[in-house]
Amino acid sequence: MASVKLDIPIKAPPAKVWEAVSDVGEIHTRFVPGFVTDTKLEGDTRTVTFETGFVAQELIVDIDGSAMRLAYSVRPNELMTHHHASFEVVPEGETACRLVWQADFLPAGAEEAVRGMMEQGAAVMKRTLGAA
Secondary structure, eight states, X not given: OEEEEEEEEEOSOHHHHHXXXXXXXXHHHHTSBTTEEEEEEETTEEEEXXXXXXXXXXXXXXXXXXXXXXXXXEOOOSSOSEEXXXXXXXXXXXXXXXXXXXXXEEOGGGHHHHHHXXXXXXXXXXXXXXXX
16 A cells, blocks of 8 residues: 655635535636546546546545545546545644645555646645635
8 A cells, every 4th residue: 555645735714725625526626727627526426537638436435524624535447446535624824724635545556656646736736725
């Protein structure tokens, strides 16, 4: 098993960041525009299309507003046989926060590809949310 954890500083009110993170059907417009080009939500399953053309099916596991934490799992695909991840908004005053993104997955050999996608997504999140 491999794990990737990113701690992303965001210069925006925690509540505004949480609104974007928790709007699970609109991540292509509110959270990671350009990096994700389309999102379709059907029940607790989200289909995410990335700018590369890669399509992932994700199960929304939990949306905890009081903890500002979202947990999701990517269904097995050509890259991974297991995946579980979460976002947590950690307030740092009224105008800033950290967005902690952690993913655990198999096989461990997918780490380079997963880390690359997460780092690219994190850069878009920081730019999008910090500009809000």
